[in-house]
Amino acid sequence: GAGVSQSPSNKVTEKGKDVELRCDPISGHTALYWYRQSLGQGLEFLIYFQGNSAPDKSGLPSDRFSAERTGGSVSTLTIQRTQQEDSAVYLCASSLEVTSAAAFFGQGTRLTVV
Amino acid sequence: AQTVTQSQPEMSVQEAETVTLSCTYDTSENNYYLFWYKQPPSRQMILVIRQEAYKQQNATENRFSVNFQKAAKSFSLKISDSQLGDTAMYFCAFSLYNFNKFYFGSGTKLNVKP
Numbered sequence: 001g002a003g004v005s006q007s008p009s010n011k012v013t014e015k016g017k018d019v020e021l022r023c024d025p026i027s028g029h030t031a032l033y034w035y036r037q038s039l040g041q042g043l044e045f046l047i048y049f050q051g052n053s054a055p056d057k058s059g060l061p062s063d064r065f066s067a068e069r070t071g072g073s074v075s076t077l078t079i080q081r082t083q084q085e086d087s088a089v090y091l092c093a094s095s096l097e098v099t100s101a102a103a104f105f106g107q108g109t110r111l112t113v114v
Numbered sequence: 115a116q117t118v119t120q121s122q123p124e125m126s127v128q129e130a131e132t133v134t135l136s137c138t139y140d141t142s143e144n145n146y147y148l149f150w151y152k153q154p155p156s157r158q159m160i161l162v163i164r165q166e167a168y169k170q171q172n173a174t175e176n177r178f179s180v181n182f183q184k185a186a187k188s189f190s191l192k193i194s195d196s197q198l199g200d201t202a203m204y205f206c207a208f209s210l211y212n213f214n215k216f217y218f219g220s221g222t223k224l225n226v227k228p
Contacts, residue, residue, distance in 0.1 A: 033215060033216065035218075041220065041221075042205065042218050042219060042220035042221050043205065043218040045215050045216075045217070045218075048215045056215060059215075089157060091157075091159065093159070093216075102149055102161045102164055103161075103207075103209075103216050104161070105151075105158065105159035105160075106158075107156065107157050107158050108157045110157075
């Protein structure tokens with residue numbers, strides 16, 4: 001697509017429920033990133049997919065968080081048994097796997113756990 | 115480990131004036147890339163400017179320019195002729211030459227006053 005697309009834009013869920021956040025990267029971009037941005041804060045790295053390599057999961061805050069990328073394109077971030085501290089904006093970005101490439105971001109999913 | 119520091123949580127500037135946002139980073143690597151991103155209230159992260167560490171010449175994009183001091187590990191953003199539309203959060207970011215995740219600072223909130 002023309003840009004990185006994320007869905008839903010906003011999600012309100014009850015504590016303890018599972019949620020799935022979707023990211024559709026720019027066509028041809030083989031690198032995909034998930035970041036979390038708490039209110040008024042910077043970006044916290046969660047996970048990075050690079051082509052066919054094993055993903056870098058070093059930023060996932062707990063085993064309740066997981067992500068997959070099917071067919072090298074669309075990615076889904078899943079949060080199980082959501083907690084109130086999971087409330088944040090979840091940003092997805094994609095880029096070309098070439099040096100000096102910048103990351104292009106989607107508009108994010110605002111997750112609110114009540 | 116790579117870190118990015120933005121020491122100015124919030125700044126204000128009058129319309130048409132010039133403002134400089136500070137960023138410092140820490141890395142033991144010699145080849146890397148630096149970026150400034152803008153995040154308006156719409157949440158969309160927008161690439162403003164990028165700089166390759168091996169280039170001594172400072173990058174310029176219209177009203178936006180950087181002052182890259184490699185030895186000091188400093189990467190400041192200068193916005194000339196500030197416009198109301200420049201009001202946003204500005205994030206400094208860093209990525210390694212071998213292309214790994216992007217590291218972000220905590221952001222500077224810029225308010226352009228009419």
